[in-house]
Amino acid sequence: MRRLHALGRATALAVALAAATMAATMAAATSASTAVAYRTVEVGRFESVLPQGNVPTASAPVDVAPFALREAPVTVAEFAAFVAAHPEWRRDRVPVVFAERRRYLSDWRAPLVPDAPPHSPVVNVSWYAARAYCASEGARLPTWLEWEAAAAADETRRDARADPAWRARILAWYERPTPDPLPDVGGAPNAWGVRDLHGLVWEWVDDFNALFIAGDSRTQGDPDLLRFCGAGAINIVDRDSYAVLMRIALLSSLDAADGTPNLGFRCAKSL
Amino acid sequence: MKKILSRGVGAVVLALGVAAPLLAAAASKSTPAEPAALPVVHATLSSPPHVPPPTGRKQPAKVIVELEVVEKVMPISEGVSYTFWTFGGTVPGSFIRVRQGDTVEFHLKNHPRSKMPHNIDLHGVTGPGGGAASSFTAPGHESQFTFKALNEGIYVYHCATAPVGMHVANGMYGLILVEPPEGLPKVDHEYYVMQGDFYTTGKYREKGLQPFDMDKAIDERPTYVLFNGAEGALTGDKAMSAKVGETVRLYVGNGGPNLVSSFHVIGAIFDQVRFEGGTAVQKNVQTTLIPAGGAAIVTFTARVPGSYVLVDHSIFRAFNKGALAILKVDGQEDKRIYSGKELDAVYLGDRSQPNLESVSVATQAAAAGTLTVQDQVNAGKSLFAGTCSVCHQADGAGLPGVFPPLAKSDFLAADVARAMRAVLHGLNGKVTVNGHEYDSVMPPMTQLNDDEVANILTYVLNSWGNPGGRVASDDVKKQRAIAPAPAKPAH
Numbered sequence: 001m002r003r004l005h006a007l008g009r010a011t012a013l014a015v016a017l018a019a020a021t022m023a024a025t026m027a028a029a030t031s032a033s034t035a036v037a038y039r040t041v042e043v044g045r046f047e048s049v050l051p052q053g054n055v056p057t058a059s060a061p062v063d064v065a066p067f068a069l070r071e072a073p074v075t076v077a078e079f080a081a082f083v084a085a086h087p088e089w090r091r092d093r094v095p096v097v098f099a100e101r102r103r104y105l106s107d108w109r110a111p112l113v114p115d116a117p118p119h120s121p122v123v124n125v126s127w128y129a130a131r132a133y134c135a136s137e138g139a140r141l142p143t144w145l146e147w148e149a150a151a152a153a154d155e156t157r158r159d160a161r162a163d164p165a166w167r168a169r170i171l172a173w174y175e176r177p178t179p180d181p182l183p184d185v186g187g188a189p190n191a192w193g194v195r196d197l198h199g200l201v202w203e204w205v206d207d208f209n210a211l212f213i214a215g216d217s218r219t220q221g222d223p224d225l226l227r228f229c230g231a232g233a234i235n236i237v238d239r240d241s242y243a244v245l246m247r248i249a250l251l252s253s254l255d256a257a258d259g260t261p262n263l264g265f266r267c268a269k270s271l
Numbered sequence: 272m273k274k275i276l277s278r279g280v281g282a283v284v285l286a287l288g289v290a291a292p293l294l295a296a297a298a299s300k301s302t303p304a305e306p307a308a309l310p311v312v313h314a315t316l317s318s319p320p321h322v323p324p325p326t327g328r329k330q331p332a333k334v335i336v337e338l339e340v341v342e343k344v345m346p347i348s349e350g351v352s353y354t355f356w357t358f359g360g361t362v363p364g365s366f367i368r369v370r371q372g373d374t375v376e377f378h379l380k381n382h383p384r385s386k387m388p389h390n391i392d393l394h395g396v397t398g399p400g401g402g403a404a405s406s407f408t409a410p411g412h413e414s415q416f417t418f419k420a421l422n423e424g425i426y427v428y429h430c431a432t433a434p435v436g437m438h439v440a441n442g443m444y445g446l447i448l449v450e451p452p453e454g455l456p457k458v459d460h461e462y463y464v465m466q467g468d469f470y471t472t473g474k475y476r477e478k479g480l481q482p483f484d485m486d487k488a489i490d491e492r493p494t495y496v497l498f499n500g501a502e503g504a505l506t507g508d509k510a511m512s513a514k515v516g517e518t519v520r521l522y523v524g525n526g527g528p529n530l531v532s533s534f535h536v537i538g539a540i541f542d543q544v545r546f547e548g549g550t551a552v553q554k555n556v557q558t559t560l561i562p563a564g565g566a567a568i569v570t571f572t573a574r575v576p577g578s579y580v581l582v583d584h585s586i587f588r589a590f591n592k593g594a595l596a597i598l599k600v601d602g603q604e605d606k607r608i609y610s611g612k613e614l615d616a617v618y619l620g621d622r623s624q625p626n627l628e629s630v631s632v633a634t635q636a637a638a639a640g641t642l643t644v645q646d647q648v649n650a651g652k653s654l655f656a657g658t659c660s661v662c663h664q665a666d667g668a669g670l671p672g673v674f675p676p677l678a679k680s681d682f683l684a685a686d687v688a689r690a691m692r693a694v695l696h697g698l699n700g701k702v703t704v705n706g707h708e709y710d711s712v713m714p715p716m717t718q719l720n721d722d723e724v725a726n727i728l729t730y731v732l733n734s735w736g737n738p739g740g741r742v743a744s745d746d747v748k749k750q751r752a753i754a755p756a757p758a759k760p761a762h
Binding site for chain 1: 480
């Protein structure tokens with residue numbers, strides 16, 4: 001319910017209030033897409049932890065169209081270059097509807113001067129800012145399904161989710177308090193050649209607003225919720241899927257203008 | 272949802288640059304109606320095992336509670352650490368104290384460095400989810416909701432974000448006390464104790480940073496069962512304390528996530544228990560059951576100094592999983608209530624337990640003047656089993672070379688009076704029995720009275736091929752009067 005409001009709001013505001021800003025961002029898109037590495041991900045049939053079928057309490061496999069995913073999350077240096085080129089995304093100029101002023105890039109020394117190591121992932125960015133950045137790279141944010149499918153791999157297997165060791169590694173990161181500063185991007189590549197999907201930061205996805213986890217997780221199965229938010233009704237089909245579920249819980253707690261000190265993003269391209 | 276909508280309204284207004292009065296109007300529209308006259312109070316929160324002071328108010332107030340969620344690594348046992356998720360930086364979370372009728376404005380803050388979103392379900396809230404849906408809070412954010420404390424009592428609060436069990440297992444629970452309008456009776460000490468079960472990948476007390484183990488949690492096989500989130504949280508220097516004569520009130524919660532607690536204080540009887548946190552009072556309780564997601568208020572008076580151990584009386588949890596806490600009571604001993612140790616004596620198990628019935632039958636018969644040989648034999652047999660058979664064996668055969676036989680004993684048959692003296696005064700040194708020499712010590716059986724010695728010897732004389740006969744109590748009395756035999760009796 002809440003998400004429908006937010007989506008409506010986002011669309012309306014983008015059109016009515018910030019057309020000029022967005023247009024400027026889009027115009028710059030092609031020029032910025034230089035030598036950033038993207039990796040092709042061809043998953044095919046994929047079983048998400050989120051129910052995809054008509055029965056909201058059961059999982060159902062779906063086909064994920066081939067796409068390209070950024071090899072690493074966007075870094076502080078990359079985002080600083082973006083802000084310099086697109087001053088409307090400076091923290092002192094960004095419209096408050098696109099980014100929480102008190103949070104957005106709040107860890108930077110000055111509007112154009114980051115404090116964190118240049119190759120660490122950029123954090124404290126809003127969904128709007130992440131989208132604008134990806135557009136500047138000729139790309140878009142990945143969907144949840146794309147992100148989840150790419151992140152199901154480990155170093156050697158495209159779908160390692162059945163291995164308890166895979167889950168243990170994810171959980172191990174949840175257990176550690178966020179380090180300050182964050183480590184640099186560039187962890188070991190997974191079977192797709194993509195790095196840092198686990199163990200570094202949370203990441204925005206394009207459709208985070210459709211990932212519905214109730215604020216009170218025990219209301220799953222509430223008939224009202226199923227009616228209004230059937231696509232996102234969460235049920236833990238597999239005991240082991242809770243590790244992924246927790247990422248969804250984090251995303252679903254956010255608004256598009258929010259940011260946190262451990263939330264970054266990467267971009268994707270359709271093929 | 273309220274937060275989101277009101278933020279949305281605010282955002283639109285700001286973006287459009289509309290004048291402030293409209294913003295104020297929009298904001299007040301979404302604010303719940305509340306009596307303007309209520310005094311505003313900021314709640315004092317306390318860390319366990321401490322409890323905030325009574326509200327002391329006679330009137331309801333608007334109470335502002337600010338609680339911060341912090342994810343942090345803390346010790347769970349000596350040399351063992353764990354990533355706890357906490358309300359207020361402690362496990363259990365901060366103790367909240369309000370008064371029935373208060374309007375509570377609750378602010379839940381999630382620390383910016385948190386990894387997880389969190390929320391809070393207060394069992395003292397009347398409304399769907401107990402506040403959970405209204406307080407779902409991303410890291411670095413704050414949620415606000417307001418409730419009226421309709422019912423008095425002691426209530427658990429906890430996080431209800433998916434997966435709920437994991438959030439609770441990581442320590443996200445605490446207690447909120449809603450005082451009755453007249454307040455609670457005054458006591459000398461109040462303490463805050465909360466049990467929880469913890470699931471780590473490593474074994475109990477395995478060193479290092481231990482991760483949460485979901486499989487153990489689902490199977491309800493805890494590695495630790497703890498009071499206040501760590502082994503040693505309430506022992507040693509951190510033990511709770513009271514003085515003799517003082518009254519103690521414990522607010523005892525159980526966060527779970529899985530186990531129910533058989534809460535017991537070793538050596539104390541609860542004068543009163545508000546079991547299940549309800550209004551009914553049970554008196555004189557030894558052990559009170561505290562369900563997961565429940566709480567109780569127990570009160571008692573400290574009467575005897577010493578260390579009182581709080582346990583989950585599902586007792587392996589206490590001694591093998593950590594569910595121990597100490598309440599130390601100082602002050603003057605009261606021997607009328609508890610003496611301390613008065614005796615430390617040898618105990619020989621069932622051999623020292625004579626069949627008192629046959630003995631008392633003989634005693635009564637002797638008093639009535641109707642004592643038969645058989646009465647004496649019956650009583651003597653029981654007494655022999657308790658005292659003599661340890662050395663001389665139940666069949667009177669003794670142990671070759673160590674303890675002389677009483678069966679078919681020429682030593683006994685030769686001089687029954689000497690046998691009486693042996694029992695009364697002991698026998699020390701070499702004796703020859705049935706052709707074998709023995710050199711050991713028989714202690715004097717000073718605990719036996721004349722009747723008992725007479726009965727034992729009558730039993731022996733009439734058993735195992737001995738010649739029979741009877742020893743009277745008066746015979747024993749005469750022998751007792753004779754000085755102990757010399758160290759080496761002539762034979």
